[in-house]
Structure formats: structure tokens, C-alpha cells
Amino acid sequence: MSKTIAEKILSQHSGTDAKAGDIVIAEIDYCFGQDGTSGVAIDSFVKLNGKSVYDPDKIAIIIDHSAPSPNEGVSAIHKKIREFAKTFKIHLYDIGCGVCHQLSQEMGHVVPGNLVIGADSHSCTYGAINAFTTGVGSTDFAAVMISGKLWFKVPESIKLVCKGKWPKGVYSKDLILQIIGDLGADGATYLSAEFVGSAIAALSVDARFTISNMAIEMGAKAGIMLADEKTLKWVKAHSKKKFKVVKPDKDAIYKFTKEYDVSKIEPMIAKPHTVDNTCPVSEVVGTEIQQASLGTCTNGRLEDLKIAAKILKGRKVSRDCRMIVAPASKQIFLDAMELGIIKTLIDAGAVFVTPGCGACVGTHNGVPSDGENVISTANRNFKGRMGNRNSFIYLASPATVAASAIEGKITDPRKYL
Amino acid sequence: MILSGKALRLPQNDDINTDYIISGRYKFKIQDPLELAKHVMEDLDPKFFEKIQKGDFIVAGRNFGCGSSREQAPMAIKYAGISAVIAKSFARIFYRNAFNLGVPLIECDTDKISEGDKIEVDLEKGILKNATKNIEIKINPLPKTMQTLLADGGLIEHFKKHGGFKL
Numbered sequence: 001m002s003k004t005i006a007e008k009i010l011s012q013h014s015g016t017d018a019k020a021g022d023i024v025i026a027e028i029d030y031c032f033g034q035d036g037t038s039g040v041a042i043d044s045f046v047k048l049n050g051k052s053v054y055d056p057d058k059i060a061i062i063i064d065h066s067a068p069s070p071n072e073g074v075s076a077i078h079k080k081i082r083e084f085a086k087t088f089k090i091h092l093y094d095i096g097c098g099v100c101h102q103l104s105q106e107m108g109h110v111v112p113g114n115l116v117i118g119a120d121s122h123s124c125t126y127g128a129i130n131a132f133t134t135g136v137g138s139t140d141f142a143a144v145m146i147s148g149k150l151w152f153k154v155p156e157s158i159k160l161v162c163k164g165k166w167p168k169g170v171y172s173k174d175l176i177l178q179i180i181g182d183l184g185a186d187g188a189t190y191l192s193a194e195f196v197g198s199a200i201a202a203l204s205v206d207a208r209f210t211i212s213n214m215a216i217e218m219g220a221k222a223g224i225m226l227a228d229e230k231t232l233k234w235v236k237a238h239s240k241k242k243f244k245v246v247k248p249d250k251d252a253i254y255k256f257t258k259e260y261d262v263s264k265i266e267p268m269i270a271k272p273h274t275v276d277n278t279c280p281v282s283e284v285v286g287t288e289i290q291q292a293s294l295g296t297c298t299n300g301r302l303e304d305l306k307i308a309a310k311i312l313k314g315r316k317v318s319r320d321c322r323m324i325v326a327p328a329s330k331q332i333f334l335d336a337m338e339l340g341i342i343k344t345l346i347d348a349g350a351v352f353v354t355p356g357c358g359a360c361v362g363t364h365n366g367v368p369s370d371g372e373n374v375i376s377t378a379n380r381n382f383k384g385r386m387g388n389r390n391s392f393i394y395l396a397s398p399a400t401v402a403a404s405a406i407e408g409k410i411t412d413p414r415k416y417l
Numbered sequence: 418m419i420l421s422g423k424a425l426r427l428p429q430n431d432d433i434n435t436d437y438i439i440s441g442r443y444k445f446k447i448q449d450p451l452e453l454a455k456h457v458m459e460d461l462d463p464k465f466f467e468k469i470q471k472g473d474f475i476v477a478g479r480n481f482g483c484g485s486s487r488e489q490a491p492m493a494i495k496y497a498g499i500s501a502v503i504a505k506s507f508a509r510i511f512y513r514n515a516f517n518l519g520v521p522l523i524e525c526d527t528d529k530i531s532e533g534d535k536i537e538v539d540l541e542k543g544i545l546k547n548a549t550k551n552i553e554i555k556i557n558p559l560p561k562t563m564q565t566l567l568a569d570g571g572l573i574e575h576f577k578k579h580g581g582f583k584l
Contacts, residue, residue, distance in 0.1 A: 023562055025582050040488050047573045066445045073446025121486040121510055137488035137514035139572050151584045185432050186480035190509050221509055361441040382436040384460035
């Protein structure tokens with residue numbers, strides 16, 4: 001039978017001939033949690049009478065969401081995580097190492113063909129390197145830590161064919177916002193999205209992560225891409241693990257196929273308070289903003305910081321606006337320093353916080369005030385997301401965020417490129 | 418399993434995300450589920466918790482539970498005394514998490530359920546009765562996997578009973 005990438009990976013990991021709709025129990029190559037989900041996972045691990053883990057080398061906990069701790073409640077959770085990691089000798093990435101969705105691939109834990117779960121919804125990020133990776137909750141994570149297995153419903157797949165030449169000022173973030181706006185917040189619920197086509201092939205691996213990262217924002221279970229030369233080069237530079245790339249069969253069955261022509265896309269923005277509430281930036285140009293956030297698991301990578309630095313070089317962040325930058329990992333921070341990006345951004349008036357999730361989840365590092373507008377490179381703009389239900393979050397590319405920071409108003413980045 | 422209680426609706430019908438169910442502000446610092454439950458839906462309706470009587474249902478539209486993977490979302494709902502969530506559809510991770518905690522999710526047309534309506538649900542028969550409006554609404558049948566998890570009392574009990582997954 002012809003298979004999609006999801007059907008192939010789930011077949012290989014369950015020892016069955018899995019097709020969409022089947023329930024399989026599959027072996028997990030790597031699993032992880034973060035500080036927002038691992039406290040509950042450790043409680044579940046204890047309730048499950050967990051005495052040992054299936055393979056300490058295949059398990060990680062990353063302290064990134066609220067790091068360093070802003071209060072005693074978080075400190076208690078962090079302490080619990082550190083003790084657990086030490087007891088069971090699993091990987092621990094403590095404060096300042098970076099975001100889980102950067103570290104999981106940057107540290108070589110995920111390679112093509114892998115089946116991965118993370119106790120974080122954006123675990124779909126590494127679909128960009130040809131792995132089937134998906135988000136689960138804390139108790140599922142605990143059960144995997146013990147057994148090395150998890151049950152899955154094999155998803156149906158959709159094919160999103162992205163073609164055309166990338167216009168100046170339009171990035172992978174703009175494409176995924178366009179797709180989410182088109183399909184809606186539940187347009188791909190339970191489905192595995194395969195992103196293919198020449199426009200995807202033209203992107204760097206950094207830029208591809210942005211697209212897979214946001215697959216969950218249309219409800220998708222996974223957001224997978226094909227492995228090409230760029231993927232292989234990237235993976236070999238970060239991991240020593242053996243792997244085999246997975247291609248879909250030619251006549252695999254897709255629930256639906258859609259085409260996107262990136263040459264027709266403008267810089268896009270998601271308006272408050274849903275990610276699918278998108279429009280071209282041009283429609284909201286001039287909206288005043290009080291904070292510009294650059295970073296997160298969506299757009300905190302080296303290429304993102306480079307784009308922002310290019311726009312901000314020799315310019316200043318508006319005095320009516322704060323610009324807060326959180327590199328996605330310590331390594332990215334160091335690489336950006338080598339390249340002079342950090343100096344450029346600080347000279348322009350940006351401030352840096354610890355590599356990690358930054359202000360995205362609303363616990364610290366830049367909670368907006370009542371009535372304030374934030375433009376952010378993150379992936380969610382739900383009411384209250386950044387810690388204040390009376391603020392408003394717009395999502396856009398690093399270029400749009402940097403250009404908007406200069407003017408203190410939502411700005412089309414093309415005028416600065 | 419027969420459940421009964423009144424329907425609680427929210428200021429928003431579709432896309433009730435997990436940040437609304439329990440804000441990141443609380444899920445990070447509060448580990449006690451009963452304390453967490455006091456903040457359920459706070460960003461959408463600050464008085465929501467006070468309206469809940471044990472056994473009540475949350476009733477919503479499409480894509481309930483979209484967003485983050487936080488298990489604290491169904492946990493807050495469970496410990497607030499809600500017996501089940503009734504919606505037109507659910508997001509995937511929330512769906513797994515709720516059944517893992519033994520919280521039933523009921524998929525059906527919710528247009529004819531208003532705030533305060535008296536609701537009775539027979540999960541085995543797949544029937545929802547709106548006693549206030551005197552109508553019956555058909556429930557989408559629960560997948561076998563979810564029936565098993567629910568019957569075992571959630572994933573922890575299921576896992577302990579079978580020594581692993583038996584779904």
C-alpha cells in the first residue's frame with residue numbers, strides 16, 4: 001500500500017502496516033518536556049509507580065519557559081525538575097541553554113525518520129528535518145519516560161505545495177501566516193501536514209523550522225518536510241545519530257492538496273486575538289505599538305537575528321517602543337555575538353533577555369501593560385498570552401517586527417530593505 | 418455513565434484555547450490542582466469559577482482546547498467540579514489530555530444549549546438530553562480507545578492495570 005510520511009514513520013516504529021485511522025503503539029526515539037509541563041509529568045511518573053526510565057539518553061527536560069525563575073512557585077517546579085533529572089540521569093538543559101524546540105535538534109537529539117514526542121504543543125517544529133514529531137501532555141510524557149512507547153492514531157495527511165520565487169521582504173513566517181489564515185485555527189486538526197515544493201526547497205533549515213513550528217496553529221498533529229541536501233548537511237553538523245530519510249510514496253493518499261504561490265504573498269500579520277486572524281501588513285500599517293519582541297521557538301534563530309540586525313543597523317528603536325530580544329539558544333547568542341549582531345541590536349536600543357521563551361508565555365521578561373500593543377515574532381497572540389488580558393498581540397516576521405520597532409508603529413519591512 | 422448538571426457558556430464560542438482555560442501566569446507557579454481550578458477561564462470570564470456547581474458542563478463551539486499542550490487545562494476543569502466538556506469539536510492535544518485525566522469530552526451540535534440549561538448525558542447510549550428545552554441531541558460516538566481510557570479512570574489507572582498501554 002502507498003504511504004504518506006506519517007504512515008511510514010508510524011509503521012516503522014510500531015512494527016505494523018499502519019494506515020490512516022489505525023491505532024498503533026509505537027516506539028519513541030526521543031521525548032522531552034519543559035518547565036511548564038514537566039512538574040506535572042514528574043507527579044504522573046510517581047503516580048505511575050515509575051522506578052526507572054526506558055533510556056536516559058532519549059529523554060530531556062528543558063528549563064526554558066520561565067527561566068530564570070521569577071517567583072518561588074516556579075523555583076519549586078525547577079527544583080523538582082533538577083532533582084528528577086539527576087536521579088534518573090536524563091538530559092537536563094537548565095536556565096539559559098535555550099528553547100526546547102531549538103535545543104532538541106541543535107543538540108542532535110532529533111534526526112530524519114525519528115518518532116518524537118514533546119510535552120509542548122510546538123513539538124511539531126522538527127518536522128522540518130523530516131521527523132514525525134508531535135506535542136502531547138504531561139501524563140503521556142511520563143508514560144513514555146517509563147515505557148519508551150506511546151499510542152497514536154495514525155493521522156490522515158494533507159499536502160501543501162508551496163511554489164514561486166520569494167519576493168523581497170517576504171519570509172517563511174509570512175507564508176505560514178498566510179496558510180493558517182487560509183485553513184483556519186482548526187483547518188488541519190488531527191492531520192499531518194506535508195509542506196513540499198520549490199519554495200520550501202529554497203528556504204534555509206532555520207526558515208523551515210518556522211513553518212513546521214506553527215503547524216499546530218491550524219490544529220495539525222505534525223508539519224513534515226522532505227529531507228534534501230540542506231537538511232542532510234544541517235543534521236550531520238548537529239548529530240552523530242544514524243538515520244534514514246523518509247519519502248512519501250508517489251500515490252500516497254492525501255485528504256486534500258493545496259497550492260500556494262509565494263511570489264503573490266505580501267508581508268503578513270496575525271491580528272489579536274487568534275493566529276488565523278491574518279491580513280497583509282499593509283492593512284494595519286500605522287497601528288501604534290509599545291513593545292516589539294524578537295525571539296521564541298518560531299523566530300529566535302540566527303537567521304532571524306541577522307534579518308533584524310540588517311534592518312536596525314545604524315537606526316534606532318523608537319522612543320515610544322521597547323524592543324526585547326531572546327535568542328533561541330546560548331549557541332545562537334554566541335554566534336550572533338561573533339557576527340556583531342548583538343552589538344548592532346543593542347546600539348539600536350534593543351534589550352536582551354536570557355535565551356529561552358522570553359516574554360512569549362506571559363510569566364516574565366516583558367509583560368505588557370493595559371491597552372498596550374505588542375508586535376512579536378512568536379506563534380500565539382491569544383488574549384492574555386503575554387500575561388495581560390487587556391493587551392493586544394500582533395504576530396509577524398522578524399523583518400516586520402524590526403521595522404515596526406524603528407517607527408513605533410506597524411511598518412511594512414520592505415521600505416527598510 | 419450518566420452525568421447531569423447545568424450548562425455553562427462562555428463569552429466566546431469557538432477556539433477556546435488552553436491559555437484561556439488556565440493562564441500561563443498560574444500554571445507555572447501553582448502546583449495544587451484545587452488552587453489552579455480557582456483561575457479556570459479567568460481571562461475570558463473573571464467570575465467563571467464562582468458560577469460552577471459540582472457536575473456542571475462547559476458548553477462551547479468548535480475547536481475547544483486549541484493551543485498549548487498544558488495538562489493543567491483539563492486538570493483545572495476537572496478540579497473545578499466540571500463533569501464534562503460539551504463542544505462541536507476539540508483540538509487534538511487537549512482531547513488526549515482530558516481522557517488521560519478521565520475527563521469526558523462530548524462532541525455534538527451545541528447550538529441548542531443555552532446558559533443554565535439542565536443537561537443530562539448518557540455516555541453509553543450516546544444521548545444528551547436538554548431538560549430545559551425538552552430536546553434530545555445525538556452525541557458523536559466515542560472512539561473505542563477513549564472509551565477504554567475513560568472506563569479505566571484515565572491513563573494512570575489504565576497503565577497500572579495493564580502494565581503498559583492496552584488500547
